[in-house]
Amino acid sequence: MKIEEVRKEIDQIDEQLIKLLNERMRWVQKVGEIKRETKGSIYRPEREKWIVEKMISLSDGPLNASAIEAIFLEIFAAARNIELPERVAYLGPEGSFTHQAAESRFGAVSEYMTLPTIRSVFEAVETERARFGVIPIENNQEGIVYETVDLLSATDVNIAAELKIPVHFTLATEAENPAKIKRIYSKDIAFRQCRGFLNKYFEQHNPEEIQVESTSKAARLAAADPESAAICSEIAAKLFRLPVLFHNIEDNSNNRTRFIILSKDYENQPSGNDKTTIVAKLPKTDEAGSLAKFLQDFRKGNINLTKIESRPYKGSEDFNFWFFIEFLGYYKDENFQKILKKHGDYIKVLGSYVRNA
């Protein structure tokens, strides 16, 4: 078969695809109308997850699960924008891992706001300048992002979803091979996490290591300097059209960051596999004892805690703490409602959302 003939087949299928996609979007518009009347929320992660899982189970061809997921996430992002254009704020700069996380969930068609600080993402969501905000909350190697946790307690926003993405670094450069690289730009933490790779490939000619504030700035600088390279994310290399010489150069390939998606007045429907995040500010008397009693109630209710972090009250003279707690389940589950009845005055529920492994 000649390539022209094969392409004709592909063209015909594409024609069917675009018809079907538009037909799907007309139904999405109807969902949008119903939601406007009932004030339902546009973003329904549990429904999206259900569709993706169903499509993966129905698939009988060469597409693998992550390709199916990527295609459908892009369809959902387009669908949500048809229902209501969504603006998504994220912690920048452009090309950051948070940008990559935001794009992986909201696709290429959403409108993005790149903001310089975690606090400014919270403010954009709180004042509804953005419908969603994407920020990091923890990294499995570096631990929790305290600024995120503290702002969750102090502001009036909800957690709509979580996502975890692997942190892979690339060595991106215009140079043809490592021997031609005289300078490497990156962020301190990225140099640290790629030390083994740097020792292996650059032992001989020792290029200068130049620290900059972000890995995307590194990519921008390296794009303008052909004798240099950047250690940066895949998305930053793409953004500055910098060829990738080596992929996945981090020493520890288990490096993953968890991000949360913020939204105001947001509530998910239960999915059957949910996680809930709360803040507990227990009465300050009898600190140690009151925490133990409080946690006992979770144990009695058979509630599986996945995280508990203590945080100081800023500005307080005493050594008092509040708690950031996550557990498996939906906040309306009976066993948690019992706890809420008993300790409701001290608890703020930030949200229940599909658990992402």
Ligand SMILES: O=C(O)C(=O)C[C@]1(C(=O)O)C=C[C@@H](O)C=C1
């Ligand atoms: O089913 C809905 O609630 C929709 O809005 C449709 C749809 C979709 O494209 O299938 C789009 C957005 C939601 O996040 C989930 C699903």
